[in-house]
Amino acid sequence: MSDAGVIHDIGYQRYEGPRLGRAAVFGALYQHGLRASFGLGRSIKAKIFPWLVVGIVLLVAVINAAARAQFDVILFDYFEFDDTMSWLIIFFVAIVAPELMSRDMRAGVLPLYFSRPLRASDYVGAKVASLITAVFLLLGVPQFIMFLTAAFTLDGGISKVWEEFYGALLPGWAYSLLWAVLFASISLLVASLTGKRAFAAGGIVAFFLMTAPVVAVLTILPSETAQDLAGLASPMSLISGVQIWLRDGVDLGLDVGRFGPIYGIEAFCLVAAALLLLLARYRKVAAL
């Protein structure tokens, strides 16, 4: 009797197909991390927070775009959009970075990872890349929606659209990328220190918010140099400082004076240091 429903045990089959190299493994881990950032492939609980943030950010972008299209009022441009969303970005990385880093540590899956053709640098690289992409998507997609709405409603034809794209959206995207790189690397470093997600999330929020009062204190010091350098003390004002430097003194309520390049250098060093520390940490973890 051979019913269709019967599963025949054909015994163990050896795998003869292709085995991909480290690049493909890196890609798989990156994709996995990016999906996990938005709770895809996870339970409903893991989806709530990221999508709440995504919803708010999209809503703001749509309102902004509608205001511009209907009333020709620009609530904020592409740069101001990122600055306005800064709190949401902090909360987003505070939830997602522990999801990417602490969770693996907590569950103890790292020995399974590192007994495969995967090195500490691949692991760290893939995780950083997925969080950078996630944060960039969080900011870049709403910015793109703002651009699309503008493109369809702007008067002045294709040249105007090109100008909007080249002169406003691309720099805006670059700025979003800066946010993504800085916040992803720092938050992942904090998250890699503990296996407890709640601690990691608290640590990340604390790191970004506790530094803000320091900036406030420094800006009221009587020395002008101290005021100009005050923004270096907090990642958020650091990013603003880089923007002021690169956009040649746009007014953001922060004075960097002639120290603009210092802001750029610090941002670079901060990211580099965070990544190197992460790598050093996982070199040790990978050796079990």
Next chain:
Amino acid sequence: MTIIATQSLTKTYGGGVTALGDLTVDVEAGVIGLVGANGAGKSTFIKIMLGLIAPTSGSVRVFDLDPVVQTDQVRARVGYMPENDCLPPDVSAAEFVTHLGRLSGLPKTAARERASETLRHVGLYEERYRQIGGYSTGMKQRVKLAQALVHDPDLLLLDEPTNGLDPAGRDAMLALVHRIGTEFGISVVVCSHLLGEVERICDSLIAIEAGRLLRADRISAMTAASDVLAVEVSEGTDELFDALTRLQLTVTREGRQLLVPLESESSYDEILRAVAELDLPLHRLDQRRHRVAELFTTKETADV
């Protein structure tokens, strides 16, 4: 075929702790038991084979590859099941094993197929779509085994696979490991601190103690020479002892029993004849197969 070969392998951790000292051993394909007490160096040996840590001195070759230099080639052919908990609670077994299959370099669809196939082989069917957090310890051990098997390795390194299982679960897991070693054609190194457990399923045995090799041999070689016949008579044990000694047999007394080494098939008949001639009431006559554990105990006492 030799699958693992070490040459005076030594691993010293910082602070002068010697985890492995001068270990030289050749391992043949099959099911291999790696036994030793906790802290004997089993886990260190496994980590060195996986290329996770480099040996301090000496060399190790797995499939004639150097794990330190040719790490990727070695890891592609080796599956590792750690001793500790290593499963995330909030994903399903199917998803988790697929993910690890991809991390072993399998393409996406192949990883998914292999994952469900290996989960089926370890005995997880419909449950594989449920979250791992709700699994019993036995099911978790099976998932751990499945992830080691997903990329179809030629060698499995299992670190205490029966940890935390009840007796029935142990038997099932050991039977599964035995099946992998025999039917699947995959060599398995089973680490355990329970000798009695691994000797049931292994072809050969490596015993280490405090980082040093105690003994490495095939189980058959370890036990063949030690089969004895135990004879027990209700009365007249002394007379039988004398009678058997006269037959040029080396007889030892153990309580009320007489132990006679089983040198040939004729030993049976000789003993029976001796008992019949003396007209003694035979209580029992059976072949006693020495357990491997006894070999180590006698060896240890001899060392003292």
